[in-house]
Amino acid sequence: MSYWIHILILVGIYLILAVSLNLALGYTGLLNLGHVAFFGLGAYTSVLLTDAGVHFIVAFLAAGLVASLFGLGLVLITRKLKGDYLALATLSFHFVIYSLLLNWVSLTRGPLGIAGIAKPSFFGFSITSNTAYLFFVSSIALITIVIIYKIVSSPFGRLLQATRDDELGLRVLGKNTTKLKAKAMMLSAFFAGIAGSLFAHYITYIEPNSFTLTEIILVLTIVIVGGLASIKGTLAATFIIIAIPELLRFVAIPSAIVGPSRQILYALILLMILLYRPRGLFGRIDLT
Amino acid sequence: MTFPFLQLLFNSLIIGSIYALVAVGFSLIYSTNRFMHFAHGASVVIAGYALFTFFHLLHLHLIISILLTLAITMSIGYLMHLCIYKPLQQRKSSTVILLISSIALLILAENLILLFYGADVKSIGLIPPRTGISIGDANITVLQIFLIVISVILLIFLYLFLRHTRLGRNLRAVADNKELAAIMGLNTSRLLAFSFVIGSLLAGIAGILIGLEQNLNPMMGTSLMIKGFSGAVIGGIFSVPGSILGSYIVGGAENFGTWYLPSGYKDAITFTLLFLFLLFKPAGLFGMEKGVKA
Amino acid sequence: MMLHVEQIYKNFGGITALDGCTLSIEKGRITALIGPNGSGKSTLFNIISRLLKEDSGKISFNGQDITTSDEVQVARQGISRTFQDVRLFRNLTIQQHLEIALSDEDEFLLKSLNKKTDHDQKIKEILHLVRLHKPLQTLATDLSYGQRKLLDLAIAMAKPHSLLMLDEPVAGINPQLRQEIKEILRTLHQQGETVLLIEHDMNFVMDLAGYIYVLDAGKVIAHGEPRKIQQNPNVLAAYLGE
Numbered sequence: 096m097s098y099w100i101h102i103l104i105l106v107g108i109y110l111i112l113a114v115s116l117n118l119a120l121g122y123t124g125l126l127n128l129g130h131v132a133f134f135g136l137g138a139y140t141s142v143l144l145t146d147a148g149v150h151f152i153v154a155f156l157a158a159g160l161v162a163s164l165f166g167l168g169l170v171l172i173t174r175k176l177k178g179d180y181l182a183l184a185t186l187s188f189h190f191v192i193y194s195l196l197l198n199w200v201s202l203t204r205g206p207l208g209i210a211g212i213a214k215p216s217f218f219g220f221s222i223t224s225n226t227a228y229l230f231f232v233s234s235i236a237l238i239t240i241v242i243i244y245k246i247v248s249s250p251f252g253r254l255l256q257a258t259r260d261d262e263l264g265l266r267v268l269g270k271n272t273t274k275l276k277a278k279a280m281m282l283s284a285f286f287a288g289i290a291g292s293l294f295a296h297y298i299t300y301i302e303p304n305s306f307t308l309t310e311i312i313l314v315l316t317i318v319i320v321g322g323l324a325s326i327k328g329t330l331a332a333t334f335i336i337i338a339i340p341e342l343l344r345f346v347a348i349p350s351a352i353v354g355p356s357r358q359i360l361y362a363l364i365l366l367m368i369l370l371y372r373p374r375g376l377f378g379r380i381d382l383t
Numbered sequence: 384m385t386f387p388f389l390q391l392l393f394n395s396l397i398i399g400s401i402y403a404l405v406a407v408g409f410s411l412i413y414s415t416n417r418f419m420h421f422a423h424g425a426s427v428v429i430a431g432y433a434l435f436t437f438f439h440l441l442h443l444h445l446i447i448s449i450l451l452t453l454a455i456t457m458s459i460g461y462l463m464h465l466c467i468y469k470p471l472q473q474r475k476s477s478t479v480i481l482l483i484s485s486i487a488l489l490i491l492a493e494n495l496i497l498l499f500y501g502a503d504v505k506s507i508g509l510i511p512p513r514t515g516i517s518i519g520d521a522n523i524t525v526l527q528i529f530l531i532v533i534s535v536i537l538l539i540f541l542y543l544f545l546r547h548t549r550l551g552r553n554l555r556a557v558a559d560n561k562e563l564a565a566i567m568g569l570n571t572s573r574l575l576a577f578s579f580v581i582g583s584l585l586a587g588i589a590g591i592l593i594g595l596e597q598n599l600n601p602m603m604g605t606s607l608m609i610k611g612f613s614g615a616v617i618g619g620i621f622s623v624p625g626s627i628l629g630s631y632i633v634g635g636a637e638n639f640g641t642w643y644l645p646s647g648y649k650d651a652i653t654f655t656l657l658f659l660f661l662l663f664k665p666a667g668l669f670g671m672e673k674g675v676k677a
Numbered sequence: 678m679m680l681h682v683e684q685i686y687k688n689f690g691g692i693t694a695l696d697g698c699t700l701s702i703e704k705g706r707i708t709a710l711i712g713p714n715g716s717g718k719s720t721l722f723n724i725i726s727r728l729l730k731e732d733s734g735k736i737s738f739n740g741q742d743i744t745t746s747d748e749v750q751v752a753r754q755g756i757s758r759t760f761q762d763v764r765l766f767r768n769l770t771i772q773q774h775l776e777i778a779l780s781d782e783d784e785f786l787l788k789s790l791n792k793k794t795d796h797d798q799k800i801k802e803i804l805h806l807v808r809l810h811k812p813l814q815t816l817a818t819d820l821s822y823g824q825r826k827l828l829d830l831a832i833a834m835a836k837p838h839s840l841l842m843l844d845e846p847v848a849g850i851n852p853q854l855r856q857e858i859k860e861i862l863r864t865l866h867q868q869g870e871t872v873l874l875i876e877h878d879m880n881f882v883m884d885l886a887g888y889i890y891v892l893d894a895g896k897v898i899a900h901g902e903p904r905k906i907q908q909n910p911n912v913l914a915a916y917l918g919e
Contacts, residue, residue, distance in 0.1 A: 126479050172662055179419050179478045183616065184661045187654045190609065194651035205647070250780060253773050260766035267726060268778055268836050269752030308605055312490050315483065324768070351501075355494040362491035369484050370470060380768045381477075 100225045102341055107232035108294050110333045111239045113317040114326060115286035121323035121380070122247050123279040124259025126178070128311055129169060129185035132192035133162040133284040135306030137291025139196060139203060142212050142301060151215045155292045162288025163281040165192075170280040174273050189311065196303040208302025215296050232293055239286050244326055246282065255279050256324070259380075309358055316365045322378020331376055336361070389521035391638045397527050397596075399634025400534035403627045404589035405611030406618070407541060408582035410626040413615070414558035415578040416472070418481035422463055424608025425492030426583045430456045430590025431599045432496055432505070439508050453587045460583025463488055464576050472575075489604060497601040504598040530592050537588060538627050545623060554578055558621065606650070613657040618667050625669030632656075679704045679840055679871050680725070685734035687720055687895075694720040695731070696895035702840065707862065707872040709882045712892035713915060718875045719761065721892070722844055725873075726758045727751045739839065757838035761845045761875075763829045765817040771828060772813040775800045778835035799835070807831045807861055823854045830861070841865070843874040847881055859885060883907065891915065 112134055119125040137158035144154035173184045196203050203209070215222050215231070222228050246252050257265045258272045258279075266272050295301045317336045321328030340357040348356070373381060405427060412420045433455045437448035467484055515524035545551035556564040557574045565571045589607075593599070610633055612620075618629025633653050640652040660667065680702040687695040695717045702708050710718050723729040725736060727748040736743050743751050766774060779796045800813070809827040811820065820828060826846070833841055846862070847855045855878070862885055865872065876882050882889065883903045891899040891906060893915040899906060906912055 172658075176661060176665065179482050180661060180665055182479060182482055183419065183612070184658065187609075187613075187657045187661070191651055191654045191658065194648060194654065198645060198647035198651065250776065253769065253777060256769060257766040257773075257777055260768055261764050263728070263748075264760075264764035264766065265777070266748050267728070267752050267758055268832070269749055270777070271749050308486075309490060312486060319483070352498060355497040358490055358494040359498065362487040362494070365487040366467060366484055366491070369476075369480055369487070370467070373474075373476070373480065 097225060100229050102338055104225065104229050104232050104297055106333055106337045107229070107236040108290050108297070109314065109317065109337050110236045110330065111286055111290040111293070112314050113321070113329045113333050114240055114243050115283045115290070116314050117318050117321075117323065117326065117329050118243050118247065118255075118286075119280055119283035120318060121325070121378075122252065122259065123255040123276060123283075124262075125170070125276060125280060125283075126182045127169075127185045127280070127283070128182050128315075129189040129192070130283070130287055130314060131306050131310040132189040133166060133287035134291040134294070134310070135192060135196060135301075135303070136165055137162045137288030138295035138301050138305070139209075139291075140288070141292035142209055142295045143202070145213055145296075146209075150217070151213075151296075152217050155215070155289060158292035159285040159288040162291070163285040166280040166284030167277055169284075170277045171273075174276070186311075189308075193303055193306060196306070203303070206303065208300060208305075210300045212295055212299040212301070214299070228297055232297070235289065235293060239289075240326060240330070243282075243286070247324075247326070251275075251278075259324075309361075312358075312365065313361055316361050316368075318375075320364060320368050320375050322375030323380050325375070325377040325379065328375055328377030336364070385520075386642070387520055389519055391642060392635075393521055393523045393527070395631065395635040395638040396531050397523075397634075398637065399631035400531045401589055401593055401607070402610045402614045402630035402634055403538060404534055404585055404592070405607050406614040406626040406630040407538060407623050408585035408589075409608075409611050410615040410618075410620055410623060411541075411554070411585075412578050412582040414621045415554060415561075416468070416481075416575055418468075418478040419485065419612065420463075420468075420579075420582070421482065421485040421608055421612075422488035422492065423485075423582065423586055423611065424604035425489045426456050426460055426586035427590040427593065427607050428496060428599070428601065428604035429459055429492060430587040431594040431603070432500060432601075434591050434594045435500075435505050435507055435599060439505075449591055452591060453584060456583045456587030456590065457580045460579045460586070461576060464579040468579075469572075469576075489608065493601050493604050500601065502601065504600045506598050507594045526596055530596055533588075533592065537585070538623075541585070542623060550577070554581075609650075610653060613653050616657060616665075616667055617660045619669035620667060622667070622669040625667055628668060678702070679739060680873070681735075681737045682721070682725065683735045685721065685724060685736070686732045687717075687724065687729065688732055693895050695724070695734075698734075698892070698895060698897055700890050700897055700900065702871065702873050703888070704871050705866075705869050706887040707866050707874065707885055708888045708890065709886035710873065710875045710890050710892060711877070711879075711882055716892040716915075717895040718892055719844065720895075722758065722842060722875060725751075726756055726842065752836070755837070755839040756842060757833045757836045757840070758842035759829050759833045759844055759846065761848060763822075763825045765820075765825055765828060765832075767818040768816060770814045770816055771804070771809070771811060771820075772800060774817065774828060774832050775803060775835050778832040779837075803831050803835050806864065807834070808857055823850050826850055826854075826858075830858070834865070839871060841870055841872045843872065845875055845877065847876065847878055855881065 116127070116130045119127050140161040141154045141158040144157055145151055169185065169188055173181055176184050197205055222231050247255070254265070254270060254275055258275050262272050317332045318329060320336060321332030340360055344353065368375060405423065409420060409423045412423065430452050433452040434448055437443045437451050438445055467488060468481060471481055471484060515522050515527065545555055553569050553574055556569060557571050561571055614630030614633045615626040616629065617632055618627065619625030633656065636652050636656055637649045641649055678701050682698060682700050685695050685698045698717065698721060710721065712718055720729065724731050727743065727746055731744065738751065738754060738756065741754065743754065746754065776796055779799060807827045807830055809824060809831060811824060817825065817828065830846060847858050859881060862872065886903055889900060889903055889906045890897050891912050898911050898915060899909045
């Protein structure tokens with residue numbers, strides 16, 4: 096039972112990460128391969144602030160805001176790029192952040208990582224048990240989904256989708272698409288940042304290697320398997336992608352094999368979906 | 384300590400040569416197929432481990448091991464094209480889909496190697512005398528000189544092949560304008576496949592040279608790929624000479640940069656350079672504006 | 678004078694697209710831009726709507742210099758345009774297209790979260806005018822070519838504007854629909870719209886336009902009322918010499 100609570104907590108965290116990526120990628124058409132950098136920035140921000148004695152709630156929100164600011168920077172400097180060049184630029188953004196986390200040892204302790212991270216406490220509560228943490232994560236995930244759902248079905252969300260479909264066409268209608276993309280990216284990064292905070296205070300140990308290329312593939316797989324611009328799809332896919340590989344644990348295989356097997360499984364699922372069902376489970380639109 | 388210019392230059396040339404071999408294959412495939420074949424990095428690692436298997440584990444003769452390794456990398460390059468990319472291209476998938484599928488292939492290959500060979504580093508075990516030539520304060524081993532010479536010869540050979548053979552010209556015609564090349568009667572689909580075979584052969588040679596010179600680890604494909612494509616983008620992704628120049632620039636920036644910064648920032652230097660090029664000169668030094676859709 | 682274009686030059690890598698082009702668009706009139714392929718019509722359109730920058734020259738729109746504006750700014754100043762290859766938002770519905778075109782302040786996120794835009798009446802009127810009779814929830818990608826052309830026109834009309842620029846509004850569509858679009862444009866003219874259009878179909882242009890500019894090799898070689906243009910020997914030479 097406690098094992099499944101652990102899995103559900105991870106599902107909640109990845110749900111926030113994936114839904115927020117879908118806001119940028121599926122709804123706005125921003126092929127951001129640097130989403131996990133926001134996750135990492137959020138995790139480190141939150142941990143460093145709480146370690147410095149800042150209240151958890153403040154650190155939690157700061158995690159989102161710091162990621163959001165980086166999102167703004169990223170979208171502004173890459174605004175001229177499209178397609179695979181944008182993908183490449185966002186990917187190199189990811190690697191720059193990763194190198195910073197790894198090398199700014201005085202701040203991040205570098206490859207040693209930061210251990211013994213405090214569990215969140217606020218308003219006199221301290222979330223120490225996993226059951227309580229599951230409740231906390233689920234609430235945040237629910238709020239995130241409701242907010243993102245509200246955003247994408249609003250007139251603003253309509254403009255985001257129009258940006259994705261034909262940016263130039265929208266510009267000649269007098270809409271400033273750079274601003275739209277910046278806002279979408281900031282929102283997307285904000286939620287990735289708070290997901291990072293939730294992750295760090297749950298696992299209680301972070302290191303730069305928690306935020307690597309394989310994590311990007313994982314989140315991207317969730318979004319593509321679920322379908323672009325489909326929140327329902329992301330919801331279903333998060334359960335499928337996070338929970339199913341856990342079944343590997345119940346097969347008697349050595350733990351050294353579990354890690355690579357899981358990555359192999361993700362890569363195969365992603366390839367199969369791209370080849371045979373490019374719109375994912377519930378998607379309506381093609382990735383362009 | 385005085386500024387060890389010569390040593391840094393040697394190091395830049397050594398690593399630049401390896402990056403250049405990775406970059407030209409990547410650039411060749413990009414210019415004909417018009418998408419970023421990240422799994423090119425996988426071909427490099429697979430070559431390294433194949434050589435390790437044939438030479439170190441099976442004790443085959445070095446030359447035979449090398450030939451088998453090259454045959455395997457070329458076949459794998461061809462199979463990736465045939466089983467994954469070609470169906471996607473036929474469905475007119477966007478470059479982004481192809482890019483994502485290539486990242487998935489890279490992760491797949493690296494983890495398969497991790498599964499079968501484990502995470503510890505492997506050494507081919509062909510250890511030539513470490514004592515090299517000293518020029519002033521700088522050292523370079525015979526193997527390293529060999530590596531640079533082989534790379535340079537190969538790169539010149541590739542350049543001549545693309546310029547002066549019929550096959551090379553056909554490849555360039557496809558790179559220049561696929562539709563027009565098809566109208567002119569060229570078998571474009573075979574040429575696309577062929578660019579994968581040639582590109583993977585180059586990746587295989589890079590993998591072998593790395594395997595001879597350094598230790599192998601399953602995750603080296605990603606970092607080599609990143610360096611390779613950084614070199615290609617900086618130099619101009621459509622241009623073979625450009626990719627070569629870009630790769631030496633990356634090698635140089637890393638080595639000279641780490642004289643001023645902690646060595647951990649090696650990668651950060653490359654990315655910053657790549658990032659700056661993507662922002663201000665996305666077509667690269669030798670490039671055309673085609674890669675950028677404004 | 679609504680739009681005045683003066684001495685516009687534009688080169689593309691050594692090839693002259695516009696060679697000192699000068700023209701004026703009068704308010705309330707349908708002005709047509711004709712000329713052989715490659716005469717610079719589309720380039721001029723793109724320069725007026727700021728998708729391209731001229732090498733030199735001046736453009737004023739409603740008395741304001743717009744050469745320093747970008748495409749978003751001139752769109753807000755009141756230029757509405759269509760493209761030769763229809764540009765629609767593939768995954769959006771007819772209604773969403775028109776909502777986007779009609780509203781001008783959607784970018785405020787928080788305000789828009791709870792705002793219900795109510796353009797239903799206006800949308801109905803526009804669709805009635807362009808005679809696009811499809812359910813509002815139809816996706817752009819599910820429309821036929823002719824229907825997409827009509828939706829494109831509807832969007833350009835819905836967007837707040839004072840000048841409507843149409844790039845080949847009847848290219849590639851059947852004679853019946855061509856006739857319908859002609860009538861739509863007539864109605865617009867009666868309502869006082871100012872229209873600038875590029876068109877190859879001579880009959881269409883001669884019937885509809887109040888004033889015509891003929892472009893050849895980036896220069897205006899003739900302008901005037903349709904009847905005068907038809908008799909102009911330069912125009913004939915430009916077309917036949919092609």
